[in-house]
Amino acid sequence: MTIKEFAKLLNISAATVSKVLNDSHEISAVTKKRVLDLAEELNFQPNPNASSLRRNKNKTIAIVIPEIANNFFSKAIDGIEMIAQQKGYHSLIYLTHESFTKELGIVKHLMNGRVDGVLASVSLETTDFSHFNDLLEKNLPIVLFDRVCEEIQTAKITTDDFHAGYMATKHLLDSGCKKVGFLAFSEVAYACRKRKEGYMEALKEQNIEVDDSLIVNCSNDMITNFSMINNLLKKKKKVDGLFSSAENLAILTYQICSELAINIPKDLKIVSFSNMPMASYLSPSLSTITQPAFEMGKEAATMLFLSIEKPRNNYKDVFTEMKSNLFVRNSTKRLFLK
Amino acid sequence: MTIKEFAKLLNISAATVSKVLNDSHEISAVTKKRVLDLAEELNFQPNPNASSLRRNKNKTIAIVIPEIANNFFSKAIDGIEMIAQQKGYHSLIYLTHESFTKELGIVKHLMNGRVDGVLASVSLETTDFSHFNDLLEKNLPIVLFDRVCEEIQTAKITTDDFHAGYMATKHLLDSGCKKVGFLAFSEVAYACRKRKEGYMEALKEQNIEVDDSLIVNCSNDMITNFSMINNLLKKKKKVDGLFSSAENLAILTYQICSELAINIPKDLKIVSFSNMPMASYLSPSLSTITQPAFEMGKEAATMLFLSIEKPRNNYKDVFTEMKSNLFVRNSTKRLFLK
Numbered sequence A, B: 001m002t003i004k005e006f007a008k009l010l011n012i013s014a015a016t017v018s019k020v021l022n023d024s025h026e027i028s029a030v031t032k033k034r035v036l037d038l039a040e041e042l043n044f045q046p047n048p049n050a051s052s053l054r055r056n057k058n059k060t061i062a063i064v065i066p067e068i069a070n071n072f073f074s075k076a077i078d079g080i081e082m083i084a085q086q087k088g089y090h091s092l093i094y095l096t097h098e099s100f101t102k103e104l105g106i107v108k109h110l111m112n113g114r115v116d117g118v119l120a121s122v123s124l125e126t127t128d129f130s131h132f133n134d135l136l137e138k139n140l141p142i143v144l145f146d147r148v149c150e151e152i153q154t155a156k157i158t159t160d161d162f163h164a165g166y167m168a169t170k171h172l173l174d175s176g177c178k179k180v181g182f183l184a185f186s187e188v189a190y191a192c193r194k195r196k197e198g199y200m201e202a203l204k205e206q207n208i209e210v211d212d213s214l215i216v217n218c219s220n221d222m223i224t225n226f227s228m229i230n231n232l233l234k235k236k237k238k239v240d241g242l243f244s245s246a247e248n249l250a251i252l253t254y255q256i257c258s259e260l261a262i263n264i265p266k267d268l269k270i271v272s273f274s275n276m277p278m279a280s281y282l283s284p285s286l287s288t289i290t291q292p293a294f295e296m297g298k299e300a301a302t303m304l305f306l307s308i309e310k311p312r313n314n315y316k317d318v319f320t321e322m323k324s325n326l327f328v329r330n331s332t333k334r335l336f337l338k
Helices: A003-010 A014-021 A029-041 A048-055 A071-086 A100-110 A130-137 A161-174 A190-205 A222-234 A247-260 A293-309 B003-010 B014-021 B029-041 B048-055 B071-086 B100-110 B130-137 B161-174 B190-205 B222-234 B247-260 B293-309
Strands: A060-065 A090-095 A117-120 A142-145 A155-159 A180-184 A215-217 A241-244 A269-273 A287-290 A319-322 A325-327 B060-065 B090-095 B117-120 B142-145 B155-159 B180-184 B215-217 B241-244 B269-273 B287-290 B319-322 B325-327
Touching: A003 A014, A003 A029, A014 A029, A060 A071, A060 A100, A060 A293, A071 A090, A071 A293, A090 B100, A100 A130, A100 B090, A117 A293, A130 A142, A142 A293, A155 A161, A155 A293, A161 A180, A161 A190, A161 A241, A161 A269, A161 A287, A161 A325, A180 A190, A180 A247, A215 A222, A222 A247, A241 A247, A247 A269, A293 A319, B003 B014, B003 B029, B014 B029, B060 B071, B060 B100, B060 B293, B071 B090, B071 B293, B090 B100, B100 B130, B117 B293, B130 B142, B142 B293, B155 B161, B155 B293, B161 B180, B161 B190, B161 B241, B161 B269, B161 B287, B161 B325, B180 B190, B180 B247, B215 B222, B222 B247, B241 B247, B247 B269, B293 B319
Parallel strands: A060 A090, A060 A117, A117 A142, A142 A155, A155 A319, A180 A215, A180 A241, A241 A269, A269 A287, B060 B090, B060 B117, B117 B142, B142 B155, B155 B319, B180 B215, B180 B241, B241 B269, B269 B287
Antiparallel strands: A090 B090, A287 A325, B287 B325
């Protein structure tokens, strides 16, 4: 029996039956009961393939991320793919390489309806988000994770960036640092601004004034980043602690310290956002703020499938902050011998 | 002017003109000259969009790889995407997570013609390669890179695995190791078998018999791998050098040595295939065989676009071996103090 034939028996439209079966809030409780009772009586189940053909013809989701040479994203993808596999979906990964132009090209490419939903982490260069809103207007569900932004009205999964920034900075101050710098992976990205606010809050709490010359606003250009961090570190006694908002900036800092013969943790302590599996085996081992990357991926995918399966619900106010953890290792070790 | 109108002027078919413009070997030199001379005279260039619509309607290639939490693959993808971007193509990344079933599902998914070509590194579990041959029969170009195999008749880009295995093992012997073990990431994968052959060659050259109890055949199951490597290392004086064929096995070995209080390089020297950017900053720094990942990606993509653009040529005998390098660091340091 088709939905149309079933609907005729109740003298209602096929669309109404479909909405009831999708648990839409648009339908009255009375109508819902009529539909579900008869469906049970007749053991009526709409052909899942037919309905999937209509609704989700691709059984495919897109994951749009800035880079993969980053342990956070590779673990988040593992979480996403675990859920996608349970749902019988393929996932396609698209890399923006932090470029707005590439992100725009990818999102336009997705407009042709080759996927049923999109998980995205916005690129560093992106300040205009209208391409994502265009997708939403086409009724293609999007869930943002990690690199979220305020301009897109959709579900967002992120980490507690403010608190993590606060926790990292407080840990440096508690370890004896007096002049704590901040390596920002972006001046504009929402997540990085929150991390910076946490950094400033921890300083304020100990009555330390924010010194802008200790804040390095990095970008996707690693050569410029190298030279900016190098300039900060080669000024003697300028800075004795660094909170790095991204893993690759910590790697750069290890390189620079090695070249400048700066001893970590004696001359400089560092704590960084990182999901690097080798953090414990670095020389010295790196203290990290570690995001629950796998869980964030799972949560983002779960939200996306909710949006795909129950599109009439409204997920735009979903904003999930998941807890990051501080792992204290030797790069922030307090040394009592001077 | 369309190709059809242009062909009429020469009294030949549009297909012939098209073949000439695609540099097909099917057309005689005389006809080629006639077509190209007139094309130059009339400044005739076929509409690139029309031709792309016919031939490559997707402007998309697929990259099918086992995993991304691996610095080799992330750098190879950067190389692939550099070439794809120059050609105006999107690239989709599909992960098999080393599973044959997933690889099969992905390749079947690609059968529907959503991409113009496929770059693939086969999964560890794959021993039946007919799904790839099905793609080739559908005239979808495939280029294999790194994890190649003999069973698929197509262009292959790999590294000099035999020589690299020889070089790594010889380096351990030259550093004073007497009992050198081998961590195989797979017993069957072509690349790993070649690395093992190189290992055996280096032993043979120094009249050392291969001891099978020093060879650990790992798989995609990291828990089993951990326990097998742990068993090897906890036997005292069993092994004093390890050649690891994969980065993640070296990471495991560092973890195990840390737990068993085995000092690297004093008690155990290790050299591993790895593209890890942090190799120099590990404790101790890791000696590596480093593959030219970016260049291999570029080369594989270049071959794929040749296959897409000039499909009538035959690329099945292309087998490119690119040179890997040995970087000697502290994990294989010869210690003269005993």
